[in-house]
Amino acid sequence: MNILLAVDGSTYTKRMLAYLATHTELFATSNNYTVLTVQPHLPPRARAAVGKAVVDQYQLEESEKVLAPVTKFLLRHGIDAKTTWKVGHAGDTIAKFAESGKFDLLVMGSHGHGTLTNLVMGSVATAVLAHCKVPVLLVR
16 A cells, blocks of 8 residues: 655654554555655745745755654654655645555544634645545544
8 A cells, every 4th residue: 555644743743653553554564655744835025035045945954853753753663664845735735745646545643723624623634635535544
């Protein structure tokens, strides 16, 4: 199975990884894993003020802060996952990446804040569910 793990470094990412570790049908070395994190676009004025190279380096460093602990966790369990990061609106970017990568399953943690709908699932999870045609497993 080709599985995409969408991560943001939050407590919900840790819960999602803990859930996976206890479900051997999802967490097996026979599966292929890709770990994705999404960095937000910086406002154009901020980008112009500091320059493209500084912004790109910042986004790379922030992505590495999220991806490094997840990679370490997976390696401890014998899973050598691919990692990648993108820039954009998290919900839309995750959904598009899941579809373009032909993943069998998208697994992600779910936050709870904002309006009533977002209180139940989180705004990123809501956007992913609205735009993604790949099956999604939300872990709370």
